[in-house]
Amino acid sequence: MNYKGSCHCGQIAFEAEGEISEVMECNCSICSRKGSLMWFVPRDKLHLLTPEENLATYMFGEHTIRxxxxxxxxxxxxxxxxxxxxxxMAAINVRCLEDFDFSSLPVKHFDGRSL
Incomplete structure (x- = not known):
């Protein structure tokens, strides 16, 4: 299945391909503040529809996640x-997908705070 998503203003837009069977909620210091619900796909299944230059990136800790x-x-x-x-891999925030009801999906809790 193909999904479209974006940031609030549309400066970052993308498509992602795959099946969403569950989402992950992480309790690390950044994820708990962002409130993201993540769906993981191989990076080649995420296609930017806007220029990569539109992205800003934050890295912290061991600098392994962009x-x-x-x-x-x-x-x-x-x-x-x-x-x-x-x-x-890409961790897509399903809250940014268009016309997608994530409320019925199971949520896997990940203890990122303990890493």
Missing amino acids: HHFCPKCGIHPFGEATDPSGNR
Whole structure:
């Protein structure tokens, strides 16, 4: 299935391909403040519809996750990292997907605060 998403102002827009069976909520210092619900897909299943130059990026801690956000409206539509097997992945904030009801999806809780 194909999904479209964006930040609030539309400066960052994207499409993502895959099936959403669950989302993850992380309690680390940044995720708990952002309130993101993340859906993970291989990075090649995320396609930017706007220029990559529109992205701002924040990294902290071990600098392994690139938390992308819009410098204009401040919304965090997705992040990028490499999984333990070395695969490039995207963590898409399902709250940024168009016309998508995430309320019925199971939420997996991840204890990122303990890392």
